[in-house]
Amino acid sequence: MFRQPVYExxxxxxxxxxxxxxxxxxxxxxxxxxxxxKEKEKLIETALIKLVPKGRDDFGSYRGYLTFGIxxxxxxxxxxxxxxxxxxxx
Numbered sequence: 394m395f396r397q398p399v400y401e402x403x404x405x406x407x408x409x410x411x412x413x414x415x416x417x418x419x420x421x422x423x424x425x426x427x428x429x430x431k432e433k434e435k436l437i438e439t440a441l442i443k444l445v446p447k448g449r450d451d452f453g454s455y456r457g458y459l460t461f462g463i464x465x466x467x468x469x470x471x472x473x474x475x476x477x478x479x480x481x482x483x
Contacts, residue, residue, distance in 0.1 A: 401455075403454065421468075
């Protein structure tokens with residue numbers, strides 16, 4: 394029996410995904426929202442806890458995660474969440 398490479402047989406944990414998405418969003422201005430950097434970080438953290446809860450493990454393999462842009466897709470969900478929350482704050 395052949396062994397598969399680690400990048401095809403294992404995938405990122407929820408902690409790794411949260412860290413990756415935080416990095417993706419670190420230099421992005423969220424459209425239609427003007428908030429302080431500290432508030433932005435807090436909203437990102439809150440969104441990540443909700444969208445990538447502890448124990449979530451359906452991100453696929455490392456290869457699939459990167460190939461299919463799962464981190465970018467979650468980052469878009471985070472931006473949408475923040476936009477919706479900022480509307481509720483107004």
